[in-house]
Amino acid sequence: MPRSLDGLVLAPVADQAPGQVGPRTRFTYHEKDGEIWAQYTxxxxxxxxxxxxxxxxxxxxxxxxxGRDGTTACGHCVSTVVELPDGRxxxxxxxxxxxxxxxxxxVVEQVTE
Known part of the structure; x- marks a missing residue:
């Protein structure tokens, strides 16, 4: 299994549609015993x-x-964790x-900034 996501910061590699996440969005992931959670902004x-x-x-x-426009939204996502050649x-x-x-x-990738 690829390494833990706990404490990693990830960002989208491209813009989504307006009102969604984009390259300036940062996700901070946490993981423990098969549970995952994150905050993003x-x-x-x-x-x-x-x-x-x-x-x-x-x-x-x-x-x-x-959203910045005051709207709320919710959804469901299934992701595959991939370890990149550079370790991210x-x-x-x-x-x-x-x-x-x-x-x-x-696609979101770990940022090192």
Missing amino acids: GGDVVRGHLVGTRSGDRLDFRYVQL VRLEETWEWESRPGSGTS
Whole structure:
């Protein structure tokens, strides 16, 4: 199993649609005994939280966020944890909004700044 996500900071590698996460969004992950959770903020997101589980290299979680425009939204995401050749972590994600229409894929990678 790839290393723990606990304490890692990750960021999207590309912009999503308006009102979603983008390269200025930072996710701070935590992990313990198969549980994962994170806080995120930046870009169009004032505050976001995710909570779920990890089994091997698979994450399954729900997320909720508050946008800069005052709207809230929630959804479900399944991610695959990949260790990059330089030792950083990448999450390859498939997500779907539950509070509004929309779905897609995204990639977030560990930042070292």
